[in-house]
Amino acid sequence: MGKFLIVGIGNIGAEYAGTRHNIGFDVTDALVRKNEGQFKVERLAEMVEVRWKGQILVCIKPTTYVNLSGRAVKYWMDKEKIALEHVLVIVDDLALPITRFRLRPGGSGAGHNGLENIQEVLGTDAYPRLRFGIGNNFPKGRQVEFVLGRWAEEELPLVRQKIDKSVELIESFATSGIERTMSNYNKIDFTL
Numbered sequence: 001m002g003k004f005l006i007v008g009i010g011n012i013g014a015e016y017a018g019t020r021h022n023i024g025f026d027v028t029d030a031l032v033r034k035n036e037g038q039f040k041v042e043r044l045a046e047m048v049e050v051r052w053k054g055q056i057l058v059c060i061k062p063t064t065y066v067n068l069s070g071r072a073v074k075y076w077m078d079k080e081k082i083a084l085e086h087v088l089v090i091v092d093d094l095a096l097p098i099t100r101f102r103l104r105p106g107g108s109g110a111g112h113n114g115l116e117n118i119q120e121v122l123g124t125d126a127y128p129r130l131r132f133g134i135g136n137n138f139p140k141g142r143q144v145e146f147v148l149g150r151w152a153e154e155e156l157p158l159v160r161q162k163i164d165k166s167v168e169l170i171e172s173f174a175t176s177g178i179e180r181t182m183s184n185y186n187k188i189d190f191t192l
Contacts, residue, residue, distance in 0.1 A: 001056065002174065004056065004086045004174050005073070005076055005077055005080060006028060007024070007062070007089045008025045008028025008090050009024035009089060010023070012065065019147075019149060020149060023092045023132045023134065024089070025061050027090045027167065028060075028090060030163050030166070031057070032059050037050040039059075044062060044072040044075050045060035045063055045075075047061075053175050057170075058076060068117055070117040073118050073122065074121050077122075084124070084126065084127050087127045088170060089127065090166065091114055091129060093131035094136045094147065095110060096132075096134075098135040098158060098159070099191065100188070101130060101166060101185070101186075103131075103186055104128065106126035106128070109125065115129065132166065158190055162190050168185075169181060172185070
């Protein structure tokens with residue numbers, strides 16, 4: 001039996017609920033709901049432990065805001081004694097179209113403040129992450145409004161489909177490992 005840290009990245013507060021930047025929270029919520037868990041406020045995060053096929057999934061939603069996510073990740077890794085390769089961070093990604101997501105074993109933060117902070121706090125970029133494509137359909141200079149904005153009505157069915165598939169991906173990551181999960185999920189192109 002292994003133990004995994006599933007980290008949904010987002011911002012706390014009702015004004016951020018349902019925004020593109022909070023997709024990490026939404027995916028983590030869906031995983032916890034499916035496994036009938038209930039988040040409770042703990043140190044630096046909302047946290048719940050759920051089980052999937054003998055694996056323990058420690059699910060957190062940092063309460064530090066996106067830009068300081070590293071503090072929560074480090075605290076929970078240390079507290080639960082979870083190896084770096086058993087951490088999975090879920091974030092929004094402007095560089096990927098809304099029809100894609102991508103699991104990676106590591107890599108640069110690519111300008112995502114949450115990933116950059118995690119890398120800085122952990123001292124490495126070699127931790128798994130699921131990048132949830134949000135597209136980049138915004139006018140020049142409007143990136144912040146786009147990222148902190150809510151999904152368009154016509155995007156929601158696709159987003160829900162991707163959230164469900166992201167939950168499957170996380171379960172696969174915990175039971176089949178990252179290599180197999182990447183080859184099974186990274187090529188999926190979502191359509192309605």
